[in-house]
Amino acid sequence: MDDALIPKGVKRCPLPEFLMKLGPVVVVLIWGIVAMFMCWFKGLNQTNMNDSYGFALWIWADLTVIALGGGAFFTGLLRYIIGKDKLKNIINFAVLVGFICYSSALLILAIDIGQPLRGWFIFWHANVHSMLTEVAFCLTCYFGVLTIEYLPLVLENRQVDQVSFFHHLSHNMHEVMPIFAATGAFLSFFHQGSLGGVAGVLFGRPFAFREGILIWPWTFFLFTWSAAAYGPCFTIMLAKITEKITKKKLIKDDVYALLAKISGWMMATYIMAKIIDTWYWAVVTAPSKGQGFMEFYSDNAFYGIWILILEIVVGGVIPAAILITRKGRSTPALLMIAVVLAVIGVSVNRWVMVLQVMAVPVLTFEGWPMYYPSWQEVATTLLPVAYGILLVAFSYRYLPVFPQEAELNPIDLESDETAESVTASETADAKLSPAKA
Amino acid sequence: MKNEQAKKYGMVIDLDKCTGCGACMVACMAENNVPFKKDETNKLDSITWMRVFQLTNGKSFPETDICYIPRPCMHCEGEHGHSPCVSVCPATATDYSQQTGIVSQIYTRCFGCRYCMAACPYHARYFNWWDPVWPNGMEKYLNPNVSPRMRGVVEKCSFCFHRYQRAMEKAFLEGRRELEEEEYQTACTQACPAGAIVFGDLNNEKHKIHQIVNPDPAHRGRPKNPKAFRLLERLGTNPKVYYLSSREWVRRAGDNYLPHEGSGKGH
Numbered sequence: 001m002d003d004a005l006i007p008k009g010v011k012r013c014p015l016p017e018f019l020m021k022l023g024p025v026v027v028v029l030i031w032g033i034v035a036m037f038m039c040w041f042k043g044l045n046q047t048n049m050n051d052s053y054g055f056a057l058w059i060w061a062d063l064t065v066i067a068l069g070g071g072a073f074f075t076g077l078l079r080y081i082i083g084k085d086k087l088k089n090i091i092n093f094a095v096l097v098g099f100i101c102y103s104s105a106l107l108i109l110a111i112d113i114g115q116p117l118r119g120w121f122i123f124w125h126a127n128v129h130s131m132l133t134e135v136a137f138c139l140t141c142y143f144g145v146l147t148i149e150y151l152p153l154v155l156e157n158r159q160v161d162q163v164s165f166f167h168h169l170s171h172n173m174h175e176v177m178p179i180f181a182a183t184g185a186f187l188s189f190f191h192q193g194s195l196g197g198v199a200g201v202l203f204g205r206p207f208a209f210r211e212g213i214l215i216w217p218w219t220f221f222l223f224t225w226s227a228a229a230y231g232p233c234f235t236i237m238l239a240k241i242t243e244k245i246t247k248k249k250l251i252k253d254d255v256y257a258l259l260a261k262i263s264g265w266m267m268a269t270y271i272m273a274k275i276i277d278t279w280y281w282a283v284v285t286a287p288s289k290g291q292g293f294m295e296f297y298s299d300n301a302f303y304g305i306w307i308l309i310l311e312i313v314v315g316g317v318i319p320a321a322i323l324i325t326r327k328g329r330s331t332p333a334l335l336m337i338a339v340v341l342a343v344i345g346v347s348v349n350r351w352v353m354v355l356q357v358m359a360v361p362v363l364t365f366e367g368w369p370m371y372y373p374s375w376q377e378v379a380t381t382l383l384p385v386a387y388g389i390l391l392v393a394f395s396y397r398y399l400p401v402f403p404q405e406a407e408l409n410p411i412d413l414e415s416d417e418t419a420e421s422v423t424a425s426e427t428a429d430a431k432l433s434p435a436k437a
Numbered sequence: 438m439k440n441e442q443a444k445k446y447g448m449v450i451d452l453d454k455c456t457g458c459g460a461c462m463v464a465c466m467a468e469n470n471v472p473f474k475k476d477e478t479n480k481l482d483s484i485t486w487m488r489v490f491q492l493t494n495g496k497s498f499p500e501t502d503i504c505y506i507p508r509p510c511m512h513c514e515g516e517h518g519h520s521p522c523v524s525v526c527p528a529t530a531t532d533y534s535q536q537t538g539i540v541s542q543i544y545t546r547c548f549g550c551r552y553c554m555a556a557c558p559y560h561a562r563y564f565n566w567w568d569p570v571w572p573n574g575m576e577k578y579l580n581p582n583v584s585p586r587m588r589g590v591v592e593k594c595s596f597c598f599h600r601y602q603r604a605m606e607k608a609f610l611e612g613r614r615e616l617e618e619e620e621y622q623t624a625c626t627q628a629c630p631a632g633a634i635v636f637g638d639l640n641n642e643k644h645k646i647h648q649i650v651n652p653d654p655a656h657r658g659r660p661k662n663p664k665a666f667r668l669l670e671r672l673g674t675n676p677k678v679y680y681l682s683s684r685e686w687v688r689r690a691g692d693n694y695l696p697h698e699g700s701g702k703g704h
Contacts, residue, residue: 043588044549045566050481054551054564114549114564114589121528121548129519132527132552204521204558204672206693290671290693362558362669364690365492365506369481 005159005398009406012397025389032383035376039111046376052369053358057377058112063195063350065101065108065384066139067223068343070231072098072146073181073188078262080181089255092153092401093242094235099150100391102143104384111380131197138191145184149177153399189224196223199353206289207296208357210281218277219353225273229266230346232259233319233339240336242396248409250402257329260338264323267342271316274349278312296360300368303356311352315345445514445538445639445658446596447677448626449646449665450507452687454633455489457505462487464628465509467578468597470585472569484563486510486594487625494686504687507634509625510561510594511668511676512540514658521674522553522562530591538639538677539596547590554591558669559676562593596636597623618644639677650679666691 001015012018039046049056075094079087110116122136155161155170193216199208200217210217236256243250282293297305322328322338329335359368373381395401465471465487477483487509494502513520518533520540530547533540554562568588571579579585582599586592604621608614618637626636637644639652651661657675660666666688667676682688 043567044564045482045588049564050479050566051483051554051563052481052560054554112550114551114591115547115587118528118546118548121530121546122550125528125530125546127524127526127529129524130527130552132525132550136527198525198552201525202521202556203515204556204669204674206672287695288671290695290698292695358555362672362693363560364693365490366560 002398005157007158007398007400007406009411010409011411018393018397022390022393025386025393028379028382029386029390032379032381032386035379036111036383038376039380040116044112044114046374048372048374048377050369050371053355053371055354055358056371057373057381058108060351060354061381061384062105062108062112063354064347065104066192066195067227067346067350068231068234069098069101069105070188070192070227071233071235072101072149072231073142073184074228074231074266075235075259076149076181077185078259080178081185084258084262086255086258089402089404090235090239090251090259092403093239093251094232095146095149095153096392096395096401097235097238097388098231099143099146100384100388102139102146104388105139106143107384108380131194131201134194135191135198138187138194142184142187142191145180145187148173148180149184152177153395153401156400157398188227192224192227193220196220196353199357202357205357205360205362206286206291207360208353209285209289210277211285222270222274222277225266225270226346226349229263229270230342232263233267233323233342233346236260236263236335237339237343238392240339242392246396248405250405250408252404252408253330255404256335260323260329260335263342264320264329264338267316267320268324271312271320274312274316278308296356300359300370302370303359303368307348307352307356311345311348315341315348319345442640443536443538444641445677446601446621446637447512447538447639447646447650447679448509448596448623449635449649449679449681451633451635452504452506452680452682453684454631455505455507455629456631456633457489457491458630459489460628460630461507461625461634462489464624465594468580468583468624469595470569470579470583471592472565472567472571472585474567482564482566484565484592486561486563486592492687492690502684502686504682504684504690506680506687506690507625508559508561508668509678510540510596511559511674511678512538512594512596513674513676514538515675516657516673521556521558525552525556527552537598537601539598539601540593541595541598542591542593544584544586544590544592549589549591551591558672558674562591564591565589600624646679649681664688668692 006012047056071094075087075091078084079091110119113119122133126133152170152173155166160166161170196219197217200210200212200219202208210219212218212220236259239251286293297303297308319338319342322334328338361367462485466473469486471484471486474483487507489505489507492504492506496502514533515521515524518535520533523531523533523540527550528546528548530543531540531553549564551564554564565586565588569585582603600623601621604616608616608620623636626634635645635649637646639647639650639658641647649662650665652658653661659670660679664681664683665679667679668691670692680691
């Protein structure tokens with residue numbers, strides 16, 4: 001039905017089957033959209049946030065997707081600037097994941113603010129002292145960069161590519177892509193860092209506050225570092241899941257291994273820095289404000305010391321140890337365990353830097369407030385997940401996302417009707433040129 | 438504005454006098470058109486610019502002791518006006534005035550990101566989760582000098598800034614540039630039946646607050662009066678609300694201390 005849109009040299013399931021499988025995702029999407037409009041029209045009273053928990057599930061989701069989307073800028077940096085050419089086979093997917101993450105982050109922010117129609121005030125009345133201002137500017141600019149990086153992939157759709165203008169536009173955009181990759185890395189350094197700074201500058205909240213260099217608290221650097229380290233793990237995890245769902249090998253193991261190795265070493269160095277930061281904060285910073293380390297992890301089982309162990313040991317040390325060893329990253333099961341633990345680790349870090357910051361009382365006569373999200377918050381948080389699945393599904397179906405797919409999954413021409421027009425030479429042509437991606 | 442010396446308006450609350458009657462809270466709500474819900478049982482989303490907390494010394498009878506502590510916005514100066522909330526607001530919707538020392542909130546500019554609430558360790562900032570709805574007829578009793586706030590923005594104690602504006606207008610019309618101490622007083626100060634709240638200019642030696650607190654300019658306004666303290670002094674928020682208490686445990690409750698530290702550490 002839609003054969004003309006499907007990239008040459010690859011096989012896709014029939015359209016009705018494809019749409020049927022996406023049915024449940026669309027249901028979640030609609031549920032999220034309903035909740036989103038409820039929040040916009042009725043206000044944030046639809047949430048379970050309160051005056052103690054002004055930041056909650058959404059801000060955590062925001063910080064997390066931005067960290068996980070860090071795979072786009074870091075893989076781009078490695079591919080285009082550092083020159084790790086092998087990563088051309090995963091960069092398209094990394095950009096796609098990044099695009100989904102950042103568009104989701106912007107959407108969540110648009111729902112999260114009390115006066116959505118005034119959202120532009122952050123640019124118009126910008127306070128240069130606020131980390132959030134820097135986040136808004138860099139985030140928006142970087143989303144623009146990601147759109148530019150994603151666009152050539154869209155233009156490579158078989159039908160779109162036949163239009164001469166789009167064909168040349170796509171080609172020319174590829175030529176200048178290193179410039180955008182560098183711009184993306186520069187912008188990402190600042191907005192990832194600023195997101196860390198959002199918590200780190202809160203000198204009224206000893207749990208979050210960190211010293212630093214000039215105006216930048218240590219969390220500024222830790223957030224950038226962790227996004228670069230953990231983001232590629234998310235890209236690998238989603239690529240592996242896509243392979244499972246499509247029952248196809250889409251990326252060669254050496255590509256995974258290279259990205260996993262770099263990610264592992266980034267993670268190992270990050271987690272060392274994080275341990276030093278935590279130690280200094282525990283023995284110097286927090287006590288100077290009159291609060292002992294264990295005060296932050298007591299009185300409330302939900303925020304017990306286990307959360308620190310989960311973040312640093314289970315979600316940091318263990319995946320780093322697996323990924324820096326050749327055997328670890330080349331064993332599929334171990335690689336999968338490592339990337340899943342890494343994703344959990346960075347998500348817990350962002351959770352702690354948002355939710356636990358809000359929960360820990362500072363005034364001696366206040367207690368630990370509790371918070372659980374309303375269904376509207378849950379639905380609007382799942383909305384980007386559903387949207388992401390749809391975008392990956394449609395991109396995979398109609399765009400040459402995986403340059404190695406055709407080579408790894410040769411089509412049996414005789415038995416496949418959809419590929420009957422594909423000649424051997426076309427198949428070779430349709431190796432979904434990574435240079436174009 | 439020549440000949441005008443910068444003011445630093447502040448407040449001192451004598452906790453030995455405070456009975457916890459809540460008159461300050463009521464006066465504040467009426468004066469500032471603070472909205473309320475039909476059901477106010479959930480205090481986590483109630484708006485109380487001035488809130489009275491009850492403290493206990495944790496001891497059993499007969500040594501048990503309680504203390505009420507009214508908590509308005511602290512109007513923190515931080516370092517050079519970088520109060521915790523002002524420095525983080527991305528839209529410059531809250532500002533520290535170097536002329537008055539008052540932390541303002543511009544309701545029509547706030548877009549409701551709530552970063553300032555996350556930054557404030559005193560929980561003195563409140564979000565309008567709902568549009569204000571007044572019982573029938575009550576609109577007639579709203580204060581015309583204070584704009585009600587819309588859903589989706591943050592609000593907080595303003596030290597009754599509209600009273601300052603009115604007092605200044607009156608002074609200007611009379612050819613004066615300076616206010617007398619009694620010309621600008623907050624609603625909570627005037628409502629307190631025990632006279633526990635004293636409001637004035639911390640920079641003006643003639644004002645009672647200056648005489649009571651005796652702020653030390655060399656140490657960012659720390660009180661020289663040994664009975665006086667500020668909440669969470671150790672964080673460096675540099676608040677302009679002071680408290681007085683003759684009781685050691687009350688002063689200690691004003692800040693966090695490690696088990697081996699004495700309460701004097703932060704002062």
